[in-house]
Amino acid sequence: xxxxxxPPGIVVLTGAGISKESGIDTFRDPDGLWxxxxxxxxxxxxxxxxxxxxxxxxxxxxxxxFRAAQVAPNAAHDALARxxxxxxxxxTIVTQNIDxxxxxxxxxxxxxxxxxxxxxxxxxxxxxxxxxxxLAIDSVCAKCGAVGELRPNIVWFGEQPMHLDExxxxxxxxxxxxxxxxxxxxxxxxxxxxxxxxxxxVRTVExxxxxxENQTLFQDHIYGPATRIVxxxxxRILAEGWKAGGW
Numbered sequence: 074x075x076x077x078x079x080p081p082g083i084v085v086l087t088g089a090g091i092s093k094e095s096g097i098d099t100f101r102d103p104d105g106l107w108x109x110x111x112x113x114x115x116x117x118x119x120x121x122x123x124x125x126x127x128x129x130x131x132x133x134x135x136x137x138x139f140r141a142a143q144v145a146p147n148a149a150h151d152a153l154a155r156x157x158x159x160x161x162x163x164x165t166i167v168t169q170n171i172d173x174x175x176x177x178x179x180x181x182x183x184x185x186x187x188x189x190x191x192x193x194x195x196x197x198x199x200x201x202x203x204x205x206x207x208l209a210i211d212s213v214c215a216k217c218g219a220v221g222e223l224r225p226n227i228v229w230f231g232e233q234p235m236h237l238d239e240x241x242x243x244x245x246x247x248x249x250x251x252x253x254x255x256x257x258x259x260x261x262x263x264x265x266x267x268x269x270x271x272x273x274x275v276r277t278v279e280x281x282x283x284x285x286e287n288q289t290l291f292q293d294h295i296y297g298p299a300t301r302i303v304x305x306x307x308x309r310i311l312a313e314g315w316k317a318g319g320w
């Protein structure tokens with residue numbers, strides 16, 4: 074291999090399906106946490122202004138359930154952390170999930186486009202703090218002193234996803250785009266595959282439990298539980314390099 078050769082970057086989009094095997098409800102599960110509430114009440118800016126206590130009580134309960142479950146990364150998370158550590162080029166994980174399982178597995182280059190559990194944000198000064206503490210309507214911002222303006226650092230419906238500039242920069246440089254455990258129905262994430270396909274020599278791979286509505290937009294398809302299909306695909310990339318993706 075020529076000494077100036079740099080392997081093409083890899084962007085991995087992950088959705089709720091990768092964390093389901095760790096015991097976290099997916100967004101669309103019939104018995105999932107989100108289906109037990111009215112989303113307009115707890116996941117919109119209007120709901121926040123209408124009843125802050127209701128919003129905060131919901132997220133306090135959700136955090137409590139997550140901590141009590143002692144959820145751990147699964148084999149798919151571990152495989153992606155190994156990919157980042159062993160691959161010669163850039164690996165960027167773009168996740169729609171708010172859980173910290175990628176980081177717990179050892180991944181470092183993770184962009185949470187919908188926010189992250191374990192962080193809070195002040196609506197007054199926009200400061201983001203790491204915190205696992207429950208929030209109340211009389212909680213005080215440590216930066217600006219505002220009372221009752223602290224909320225989970227999570228993107229609600231109608232709000233702009235986070236890190237979009239960084240995400241599109243990574244997409245514009247990647248040679249392999251992988252979508253793992255995502256329904257492919259929520260934009261802008263659903264449009265990432267079309268974005269990368271506008272360039273030549275980019276491989277697109279869907280790794281999912283079952284085909285999605287975006288199936289035809291991917292060149293390769295691997296179906297099954299993430300813990301079963303992601304590790305061998307990662308090992309294939311590490312063993313064969315660019316040949317695995319046909320870049």
